[in-house]
Amino acid sequence: MKLYSYFRSSAAYRVRIVLSLKGLEVDYRYIHMLKDGGQQHAADYHAVNPMKLVPALEIEGGILTQSLAICEYLDETHPDPALLPGSAADRAYVRAIAAAIACEIHPLNNLRVLAYLSSELGLDKPTRDVWYRHWIAEGLTGVEALVARSGKAGDYCFGDTPTLADAFLVPQLANARRFACDLAAYPTLTAIEQRAILSPAFAAAAPEAQGDVEH
Amino acid sequence: MKLYSYFRSSAAYRVRIVLSLKGLEVDYRYIHMLKDGGQQHAADYHAVNPMKLVPALEIEGGILTQSLAICEYLDETHPDPALLPGSAADRAYVRAIAAAIACEIHPLNNLRVLAYLSSELGLDKPTRDVWYRHWIAEGLTGVEALVARSGKAGDYCFGDTPTLADAFLVPQLANARRFACDLAAYPTLTAIEQRAILSPAFAAAAPEAQGDVEH
Numbered sequence: 001m002k003l004y005s006y007f008r009s010s011a012a013y014r015v016r017i018v019l020s021l022k023g024l025e026v027d028y029r030y031i032h033m034l035k036d037g038g039q040q041h042a043a044d045y046h047a048v049n050p051m052k053l054v055p056a057l058e059i060e061g062g063i064l065t066q067s068l069a070i071c072e073y074l075d076e077t078h079p080d081p082a083l084l085p086g087s088a089a090d091r092a093y094v095r096a097i098a099a100a101i102a103c104e105i106h107p108l109n110n111l112r113v114l115a116y117l118s119s120e121l122g123l124d125k126p127t128r129d130v131w132y133r134h135w136i137a138e139g140l141t142g143v144e145a146l147v148a149r150s151g152k153a154g155d156y157c158f159g160d161t162p163t164l165a166d167a168f169l170v171p172q173l174a175n176a177r178r179f180a181c182d183l184a185a186y187p188t189l190t191a192i193e194q195r196a197i198l199s200p201a202f203a204a205a206a207p208e209a210q211g212d213v214e215h
Numbered sequence: 216m217k218l219y220s221y222f223r224s225s226a227a228y229r230v231r232i233v234l235s236l237k238g239l240e241v242d243y244r245y246i247h248m249l250k251d252g253g254q255q256h257a258a259d260y261h262a263v264n265p266m267k268l269v270p271a272l273e274i275e276g277g278i279l280t281q282s283l284a285i286c287e288y289l290d291e292t293h294p295d296p297a298l299l300p301g302s303a304a305d306r307a308y309v310r311a312i313a314a315a316i317a318c319e320i321h322p323l324n325n326l327r328v329l330a331y332l333s334s335e336l337g338l339d340k341p342t343r344d345v346w347y348r349h350w351i352a353e354g355l356t357g358v359e360a361l362v363a364r365s366g367k368a369g370d371y372c373f374g375d376t377p378t379l380a381d382a383f384l385v386p387q388l389a390n391a392r393r394f395a396c397d398l399a400a401y402p403t404l405t406a407i408e409q410r411a412i413l414s415p416a417f418a419a420a421a422p423e424a425q426g427d428v429e430h
Binding site: 046049050051052053059061062064065066067068069070072073076077088089091092093095096098099100102103104106107108112113116120121123127130131134138139141142143144145146149 | 261264265267276277279280281282285287291292303304306308310313314317318323327331335336338346353356358359360
């Protein structure tokens with residue numbers, strides 16, 4: 001398998017965590033989202049992912065897009081360790097956390113949106129930072145409450161082993177830290193994150209461990 | 216089961232389509248997202264969904280949030296008719312379409328974002344409409360290409376029967392039409408949509424068929 005990735009993309013980071021948790025080795029093709037006007041906009045990358053986003057996962061016979069879909073695929077085709085719980089209701093809880101991050105937080109703060117705020121709306125960096133932190137706070141407040149009220153969390157969002165929820169949570173919190181968001185109001189989430197990043201599987205997937213990292 | 220819904224919410228519309236395709240009856244609790252400063256902001260609704268969004272689905276023993284997670288739950292617990300294909304790669308294709316809509320298009324154009332553009336950034340309606348149509352065009356261009364290149368589409372996004380992909384596509388195109396977006400560049404998607412909305416299951420889930428509809 002070949003993963004189209006960018007070290008700083010939190011959506012690619014999610015997939016890297018899942019690959020890492022499952023002990024899967026893949027080839028990497030790095031798509032630099034800032035160089036050359038954004039390599040995700042190149043015509044040859046459109047053939048890979050017409051959404052012009054990373055990640056994309058090349059498998060035998062096709063290319064998969066969207067981190068949620070890719071992670072579900074990897075969990076179905078490489079079921080050990082399972083990253084979704086056994087009961088349908090518990091799976092819905094785990095998927096809801098992943099989706100809350102993937103659908104309500106990250107889309108508002110990714111590169112293309114920040115670029116639009118700057119180039120089309122003419123917003124300066126302080127105003128863009130307010131926007132960024134607003135959606136982080138809105139979203140994480142909700143996710144913190146979802147996890148805290150569930151009674152399902154342990155060392156991780158569900159019990160004491162990682163699930164898809166953690167694979168989405170850790171990259172989102174990394175983004176929030178990069179933008180200096182105040183995370184004091186999310187003690188459950190940050191406690192899970194701080195445990196997770198100590199594990200070798202999460203560490204190997206981190207931006208700073210990638211072949212295309214820039215410091 | 217009880218569905219917290221708003222007739223105009225395209226995320227609730229997705230869940231209504233899935234319920235309808237599976238022939239499931241639920242009780243409705245309508246959350247008017249514009250009245251009373253937005254009923255999704257009321258404290259009693261926070262107890263239902265801390266994300267302050269619809270839909271939410273109350274089941275025995277809990278409340279499920281996030282349309283993607285709810286639709287997967289309904290498909291797992293009521294497998295007939297199946298709304299995901301049989302092979303992992305095909306399921307990834309269907310989920311990618313649903314996720315592309317749920318993660319890349321709708322989050323940028325929903326009520327709370329349009330409200331922020333207006334109240335916090337002071338943008339007028341024409342500028343907000345440009346924003347709206349920009350993300351519709353970006354997203355649908357990608358989804359059209361994903362579906363067209365797949366070789367998997369028939370009457371619906373995957374083959375000749377509805378899947379989760381169609382349950383996400385139809386509400387998104389309804390939104391786009393409401394904002395007068397030009398859809399000429401998406402012939403595959405609109406052909407699927409126009410077939411789907413003729414079917415009784417999709418028609419019953421449409422905004423105009425809801426108990427809380429306003430004209």
